Amino acid sequence: MRLISINVLTTGMVIGRTIWNEAGHPLLQKNVVVSDSIIERLKQLGIQYLYIEDEISNGIEIEETVSHAKRMKAVKQITESFDKVKGLNSYSASIILDQQSKVIGNLVDDLLNSVTKDEDLLTILTDTLIYDEYIYQHSFQVTLYSLAIAKELGYTYGDLKTIGMGALLHDVGKMAIPTEILLKPSKLTDEEYETMKKHARFGFDILRNLHTVSLLVAHCAFQHHERLDGSGYPRGLVNDEIHPYAKIIAVADVFDAVTSNRVYRKKMLPHQGIKIIDSANGTLFDSRVVEALKRCIVHYPNGTIVLLSDGRRGVVAKQNSENSALPHVRIFEENNKLLKSTYLISLAVETNVFIEKVETDYIVNIE
Structure with a gap:
């Protein structure tokens, strides 16, 4: 199978890989022959790329690091945990997340096993994602990218577990951001952006009071938007003031953001996302982390x-x-x-x- 743009999808082509909707149900099954109505529907859904079967790509297979079933189970658990704290103050949210910590820890263990089970490069192929659920899909993918980078850097299993928890919960503070800002389909105003930036502090305030999670997890949420040159937020930290775990999550966060569909921006392909990250190598992002990302992530997926x-x-x-x-x-x-x-x-x-x-x-x- 091979990857093509929706712009060149034509009637008679054969779908090479099942396309799933945001609920985890098959939207379009593998081996379906494309019709005009299918093309129109896919465009309406904002699908940018898809796989087809043809002679030049016959026999080429694409396998993700994490199966579709495991992905959907994980995203469902993330959604349920995050939704429980939506709109709560930091104290109440901390109590709820403490109760959820075992579920979250088991989820990280499961994803950690997927990343460490073999030496294959990390391949994550996002299908159609509904924008309302972006934060949950994003948390899942940032966790996988962070674990893969940390594994490449040689961190111990215990470190990987903490990094995974920090990555999975790095955006939990967004549950305190007003929905009309969080899901706004256009560019934020300066005032709205300042409100959005508060999610890092909100996340820290929630996570630092958890009795069942390391304080380092809270600092991952607090620092994942900090940049080496001091241009990040919320505190404008520089270089060694930023914890190494947060440096990993910062790279994973941006890489997933640019390679995922958003309502206001089309996604990039992996090699384009890596180029964006690499352009800030050593200035915004830690060089060791960027180089690890380049080594462990598939640049050009099979079928390209x-x-x-x-x-x-x-x-x-x-x-x-x-x-x-x-x-x-x-x-x-x-x-x-x-x-x-x-x-x-x-x-x-x-x-x-x-x-x-x-x-x-x-x-x-x-x-």
Whole structure:
């Protein structure tokens, strides 16, 4: 299967991967043949990319680090825990979260097992996400990214558990933000943005009073918007004033934000999100954390069409666990002509060739 933009989806194409709605139910099943009405519906839902089956990508499979069933179970648990504290003052919210701490801890353990069970690169493919539930999906994904980065940096299991708790709860303070600001479908005013920024302090106030959770978890919530150069909030901390755990969550938070659909912004592909993070390497974000992200996250998911620097075109067929930016590519086109038979290359071996462009709008030339 291969990844394409909704802009080039046409009648007769075959869906390669089930698309799920926000409730966890299949919206469009794998192997369904696309019709005009399906295309219109997907556009209405804001779907930007999807997978199709075709000859040039035959046999290429995409497997996420966490299964759909486990994802939906986790997001449901996060939703239930967060909703219990919505609108409460920090004292009352702390009492409720203390009661929920075992559930949250078990959830982190489950996700931690998914990340540490093998040496595969982390692959998370978000399907259609309803905007009202963004905070819950976001908390789930930031936890996985944070755990993967921390694992890559060599943290102990105990450290990973604390980082996972901090990541999962980093945005809990948003439950104290007025809904009309939290879910506003357009750019916030300066006053609204100042209110939104208070979620870091709100989260800290809730989490620091938990008896069942490390105080470091509270500092993860407090500091995940701080930046190395002091331009972050709420306190404008710099460099070593920011806890290492919060530095990890800061990178995971921004990476997920730019690679997820939002009502006011379309999502980027993983390699684009990594480029955004890397542009602030050492200025806003800790270099060790950024480099760990680049090593442990899939840059070009399987099924991605890429144009190489020598003019050849191919589809990413397999990941390279030694260097996530240099996957194995199935070459199917040379000099803008389809080959009678494809062949596989490794960009780690062919070092004189690099990925020049990702082409989700590519249309097969059958001439």
